Amino acid sequence: MKKIAVLTSGGDAPGMNAAIRAVVRYGIDKGLKVMGVRRGYAGLINGEIFEMTRHSVSDIIHRGGTILKTARCEEMKTEEGRKKAVNVLNVFGIDGLIIIGGDGSFKGAQVLSKLGVATIGLPGTIDNDLAYTDVTIGFDTALNTVLDAINKIRDTSSSHERVSVVEVMGRNCGDIALYSSIAGGAEKVIIPEKGYDLNDLCKTILEGKRRGKLHNLVILAEGVGGAKELASKVEEITGIESRATVLGHIQRGGHPSSFDRILASRLGARAVDLLIEGKSSRVVGRRDGAIIDMDIDEALSMKSEVNEELYELSRILSY
Ligand code: F6P
Numbered sequence: 001m002k003k004i005a006v007l008t009s010g011g012d013a014p015g016m017n018a019a020i021r022a023v024v025r026y027g028i029d030k031g032l033k034v035m036g037v038r039r040g041y042a043g044l045i046n047g048e049i050f051e052m053t054r055h056s057v058s059d060i061i062h063r064g065g066t067i068l069k070t071a072r073c074e075e076m077k078t079e080e081g082r083k084k085a086v087n088v089l090n091v092f093g094i095d096g097l098i099i100i101g102g103d104g105s106f107k108g109a110q111v112l113s114k115l116g117v118a119t120i121g122l123p124g125t126i127d128n129d130l131a132y133t134d135v136t137i138g139f140d141t142a143l144n145t146v147l148d149a150i151n152k153i154r155d156t157s158s159s160h161e162r163v164s165v166v167e168v169m170g171r172n173c174g175d176i177a178l179y180s181s182i183a184g185g186a187e188k189v190i191i192p193e194k195g196y197d198l199n200d201l202c203k204t205i206l207e208g209k210r211r212g213k214l215h216n217l218v219i220l221a222e223g224v225g226g227a228k229e230l231a232s233k234v235e236e237i238t239g240i241e242s243r244a245t246v247l248g249h250i251q252r253g254g255h256p257s258s259f260d261r262i263l264a265s266r267l268g269a270r271a272v273d274l275l276i277e278g279k280s281s282r283v284v285g286r287r288d289g290a291i292i293d294m295d296i297d298e299a300l301s302m303k304s305e306v307n308e309e310l311y312e313l314s315r316i317l318s319y
Pocket of ligand 1: 011102125126127169170171222252
């Protein structure tokens with residue numbers, strides 16, 4: 001292993017820059033040449049590759065986004081695109097590739113490894129939807145961004161004695177919604193893994209009002225439906241004024257938290273070590289506080305499950 005490359009792919013996540021920095025500096029420290037690939041797999045296919053130095057990752061540890069840029073690449077899903085990617089890696093003499101991204105990006109890594117490329121995946125997504133790892137890079141920061149917004153919405157919601165439906169990201173995984181509902185003291189959380197019953201929701205809201213609750217915060221994961229639609233249905237049924245807030249892409253940006261920076265740094269270093277040890281087709285993650293690695297096929301076959309204990313806790317504590 002003499003020359004490795006790193007790319008970021010899929011939706012960006014705070015902490016991706018800290019991971020890039022760790023790969024570059026740790027790799028150089030171990031005597032490797034480290035290349036950066038711009039724009040994810042799309043850039044790989046187009047040969048957008050350049051050498052990185054210790055200096056090229058200066059002053060990025062605190063920044064959100066990714067200095068390498070990112071993309072969702074349809075071409076990588078075709079056989080032709082994959083062949084082009086392998087070819088480019090060969091032309092540049094790259095022996096190993098580190099992919100920072102979510103499940104879609106890992107599928108690309110899986111295919112490339114089957115085509116003979118040494119690949120290691122780093123979990124970079126705010127969704128926290130990769131079952132093999134307790135946490136993904138960016139989740140903690142996104143959670144704190146959501147929490148900050150919920151705190152503010154709670155103020156105005158209390159003043160007006162309204163229902164506030166707050167829509168958060170997470171596609172098929174309700175972790176951002178679930179964890180932020182507990183941390184933010186929300187009255188109700190709605191996640192794709194569980195769904196909801198509109199009449200039950202309205203009953204809970206009305207009962208809360210009767211018991212003297214000043215506001216009702218409902219955290220809705222985007223995969224279940226739209227906040228606007230839900231807020232207007234709630235208002236119609238309960239007669240309580242309701243407002244919707246869609247947090248959107250603010251959840252993807254901002255300074256990464258210390259947790260995400262440290263996680264990203266540790267995972268980046270482990271990924272380099274694995275390539276040096278001649279390992280391939282693996283992903284790195286964190287379990288019970290320890291950095292772990294696992295076969296990529298096994299990791300992708302694991303189904304992300306909702307934390308039942310937290311879901312129940314959220315219900316009990318919201319009463
Ligand atoms: O996967 C990360 C994520 O932020 C999801 O939570 C969200 O559904 C999606 O990406 C949004 O994607 P885009 O960047 O294409 O708007």
